[in-house]
Amino acid sequence: MIGMEDIYEKVMELAKRRGFVWPSSECYGSVAGLIDYGPLGAGMKRRIENIWRDFYVIREGFFEIECPTIGPEPVFIASGHVGGFSDKMCRCPECGEYLRADHIVEGCLEGSAALMQKEDLEEALRDFPCPACGETLGAPTVFDFNLMFETAIGPGSQRKGYLRPETAQGIFTDFGRLLRFYRDKLPFGAVQIGKSYRNEISPRQGMIRLREFSQAEAEIFVHPEKKQHPSFSRYASYTLPLLGSSQQESGEPPLEVTMADAVASGLVANEYVAYYLALTHDLLVSIGITPEKLRFRQHLPDERAHYAIDCWDAEVHSDRFGWVETVGIADRTDYDLRAHARHSGESFTVFIQFTEPRRVKQVRISPKMGIMGPKFRGKAKAILEMLKTASPGPDGVEIILDGETILITPDLYDVCEEEVEVRGEEVMPHVIEPSYGIDRMIYGVLEHTYAEEMVEGEVRKVLRLPTAVAPVQVSVLPLMNRDGLEGAAREIYLTLLTHRIFAIYDDSGAIGRRYRRQDEIGTPFAVTIDYDTLEDGTVTIRDRDSMEQVRCPADHLVATLSALISGSITFESLQT
RNA sequence: GCAUCGAUGGUCUAGUGGCAUGACUUUGGCCUUCCAAGCCAAUAGCCCGGGUUCAAUUCCCGGUCGAUGCACCA
Known part of the structure; x- marks a missing residue:
C-alpha cells in the first residue's frame, strides 16, 4: 500500500465522489451529524442489514419487529432517558463556556454530585472558578441538556413525545405481545433495525457520531437462572481477542481464548454473552472488518451501568479515530422490564410451570366481613386487600392506611392454615442485548477494505468489499463498442438481470478505465x-482483487457467477 | 459551545479589489483487439447572509460546514 497516511480523507473522498455517503441537505448548507446514503451506500447498507438478518432472524430465529421512531413521554421516563439521558449544565457568565455543572462540583467535593438538585448545584457552584477562564462562576443557572429530540404529538394541548434514542424500548414495551407470540416460553428474542436519534452536542467525527443513526438491536429474554445458550456448542471453541477489565487495568494485551474457556474462567459472565461475542466477531469479519483491527473490550466496573452483570464492546480500529465502539453486548438483567412494570402497572413476567407441582403450606387470613364491614365502612375494602398479604401476630395485624395505623384484632378474622398446590411461578426474564451501530460498521468496512496499489505507474484504488456487501455484483463490458460486441454484451447483461444478478452495463471509454471504475466501487x-465471444461463445470473468481473468462459456455464466457470488466456489478454483 | 485554521467546477488545485487557472473525471465524436493510451469538442466552480466600495471570489462582520485543541459524549 502507498500513501495511506490519511485514509479517512481518502475513504470519505471516494465515498462522496462515487455515491456512498453524502452530507445531508447540502444545497442549503449541511448539518453536522446528518448524512445521506447515496445510490451505492444505500445498497451497501441494505446488504449489511440483510447479512445481520441472516445471523439474527434466520439463524437465531428472532423475529424482526418495527416500532415508531416517536414515542410518548412515559416510555422514556420509564426507560430512564428523560432523567438520565440529560446532563446538568451551566454557562460561565464571564467567557460563555458551557460546563458540566456536576463535574465541576464533583472535582472538589466528597461523594457524587450527579444526584444533586439543580438548586443545590447552583448554590455549590457559587465560589468555584470557571475551568476555562478562571473567573468565579457566581451563581450560574443550572439547566438540563437532554440528548433526546423533543416533539409534540398531535395539535392543541399535545402529548409530549421524543424521538427514540435507541430502538430497544419498542421491544420492551411490546414484551407482553411478544411473549404471547412466542407462546409463553423462554428463551425468546426479537430484533429491530431502524433509525434512532440523539441530539449530540458536538458531532464531529464524520459518520462515526451521528444525530440520526441506524441501529440493529436484539433483545433476548432468558430465564435468570438458565443462562446456558442452547446452541453454545457452535461457538464454544471460537477464539476471540478479549480485553477484560483486569487486562485493561494492568495494561496487558487482549487474551486469545475460546468462548468455553472464557465462560469457565469467569472472564465472560455467561454463555449467552459469550455466544453473542463470538457471533458478532463472525458477523463483522464476514462483512469485511479486518480481524486484526477488531477487539472486544469489557466495560470497566465504573463505566458499566450499575444494573448490568457484564458488558462488552466490539471495537473496530480506525486509523483516524482509534478504537471505535461499534457493537455493545450486555447482560442487562431485568432492569428494563422491571422499570416498565413499575411505571406501566403491567406484569412483564412469564409464568414458568414447575416440573412437579409443589405443595406449599400457607397461612390465609379470612376476614369476618359481617363485623368488619360495619366497623370500617368505606375503608373496609382497602383493609381487606392489605390483609391478604399480611402476616398476623398474637395481637392481630397492624395496617397502615393513608398514614393511619389501624389495628385489626384477632376477633375480626379467622386464620386457616392450608396446603395448596403451586404449579409454577412468575419469572421476570433477564435481557441479553447485542446492539449494533450500522453506520459505524459501514464506515469500518469502507476503511478496512479501501486499498491503493501501484499498477504500471498509476495508483489503483480498490474497495475489497466482500461479494455479499458490494453494492454491484457484476459489470458487463464489451471490449469494443462495435462489430456486434455491444449487442452480444447487452444480451448477456439482460440474462444476468433476469437471474437476479445485480449487474451494470458500461461501454464508455477504454476497457482499463472501466475496470478501474468498478474497482473503486468494489464490484x-x-x-x-x-472477439472470441463472437467466435466460440466464451466470455472472460475478471476478478477484482487479483485482476486475473478466466474464460467461461456464456452458457455457464449465470451458474458460475452465482456460485462465485454465493461463495460456493472461489475464483482461484476456476483458474486451474 | 469556545479557541485556532480552512472552504475556488464532480475531484485535486492556481490566482485576484475589475473577463477566474490548469489537470483529472464526466458527456459527445474520432481512434482503439483487455487494465485510467491518443486526438477534437462540450458540460461544470469562487460555501451562505450582511457590510465597506464605482466594483468583493478577494477586505470586514455574522453564520454554515470541515480539520485541530479544549469541553462534551452510547
Whole structure:
C-alpha cells in the first residue's frame, strides 16, 4: 500500500465522489451529524442489514419487529432517558463556556454530585472558578441538556413525545405481545433495525457520531437462572481477542481464548454473552472488518451501568479515530422490564410451570366481613386487600392506611392454615442485548477494505468489499463498442438481470478505465465480451482483487457467477 | 459551545479589489483487439447572509460546514 497516511480523507473522498455517503441537505448548507446514503451506500447498507438478518432472524430465529421512531413521554421516563439521558449544565457568565455543572462540583467535593438538585448545584457552584477562564462562576443557572429530540404529538394541548434514542424500548414495551407470540416460553428474542436519534452536542467525527443513526438491536429474554445458550456448542471453541477489565487495568494485551474457556474462567459472565461475542466477531469479519483491527473490550466496573452483570464492546480500529465502539453486548438483567412494570402497572413476567407441582403450606387470613364491614365502612375494602398479604401476630395485624395505623384484632378474622398446590411461578426474564451501530460498521468496512496499489505507474484504488456487501455484483463490458460486441454484451447483461444478478452495463471509454471504475466501487467481478465471444461463445470473468481473468462459456455464466457470488466456489478454483 | 485554521467546477488545485487557472473525471465524436493510451469538442466552480466600495471570489462582520485543541459524549 502507498500513501495511506490519511485514509479517512481518502475513504470519505471516494465515498462522496462515487455515491456512498453524502452530507445531508447540502444545497442549503449541511448539518453536522446528518448524512445521506447515496445510490451505492444505500445498497451497501441494505446488504449489511440483510447479512445481520441472516445471523439474527434466520439463524437465531428472532423475529424482526418495527416500532415508531416517536414515542410518548412515559416510555422514556420509564426507560430512564428523560432523567438520565440529560446532563446538568451551566454557562460561565464571564467567557460563555458551557460546563458540566456536576463535574465541576464533583472535582472538589466528597461523594457524587450527579444526584444533586439543580438548586443545590447552583448554590455549590457559587465560589468555584470557571475551568476555562478562571473567573468565579457566581451563581450560574443550572439547566438540563437532554440528548433526546423533543416533539409534540398531535395539535392543541399535545402529548409530549421524543424521538427514540435507541430502538430497544419498542421491544420492551411490546414484551407482553411478544411473549404471547412466542407462546409463553423462554428463551425468546426479537430484533429491530431502524433509525434512532440523539441530539449530540458536538458531532464531529464524520459518520462515526451521528444525530440520526441506524441501529440493529436484539433483545433476548432468558430465564435468570438458565443462562446456558442452547446452541453454545457452535461457538464454544471460537477464539476471540478479549480485553477484560483486569487486562485493561494492568495494561496487558487482549487474551486469545475460546468462548468455553472464557465462560469457565469467569472472564465472560455467561454463555449467552459469550455466544453473542463470538457471533458478532463472525458477523463483522464476514462483512469485511479486518480481524486484526477488531477487539472486544469489557466495560470497566465504573463505566458499566450499575444494573448490568457484564458488558462488552466490539471495537473496530480506525486509523483516524482509534478504537471505535461499534457493537455493545450486555447482560442487562431485568432492569428494563422491571422499570416498565413499575411505571406501566403491567406484569412483564412469564409464568414458568414447575416440573412437579409443589405443595406449599400457607397461612390465609379470612376476614369476618359481617363485623368488619360495619366497623370500617368505606375503608373496609382497602383493609381487606392489605390483609391478604399480611402476616398476623398474637395481637392481630397492624395496617397502615393513608398514614393511619389501624389495628385489626384477632376477633375480626379467622386464620386457616392450608396446603395448596403451586404449579409454577412468575419469572421476570433477564435481557441479553447485542446492539449494533450500522453506520459505524459501514464506515469500518469502507476503511478496512479501501486499498491503493501501484499498477504500471498509476495508483489503483480498490474497495475489497466482500461479494455479499458490494453494492454491484457484476459489470458487463464489451471490449469494443462495435462489430456486434455491444449487442452480444447487452444480451448477456439482460440474462444476468433476469437471474437476479445485480449487474451494470458500461461501454464508455477504454476497457482499463472501466475496470478501474468498478474497482473503486468494489464490484467483485467483471464480464468482458471480446472477439472470441463472437467466435466460440466464451466470455472472460475478471476478478477484482487479483485482476486475473478466466474464460467461461456464456452458457455457464449465470451458474458460475452465482456460485462465485454465493461463495460456493472461489475464483482461484476456476483458474486451474 | 469556545479557541485556532480552512472552504475556488464532480475531484485535486492556481490566482485576484475589475473577463477566474490548469489537470483529472464526466458527456459527445474520432481512434482503439483487455487494465485510467491518443486526438477534437462540450458540460461544470469562487460555501451562505450582511457590510465597506464605482466594483468583493478577494477586505470586514455574522453564520454554515470541515480539520485541530479544549469541553462534551452510547
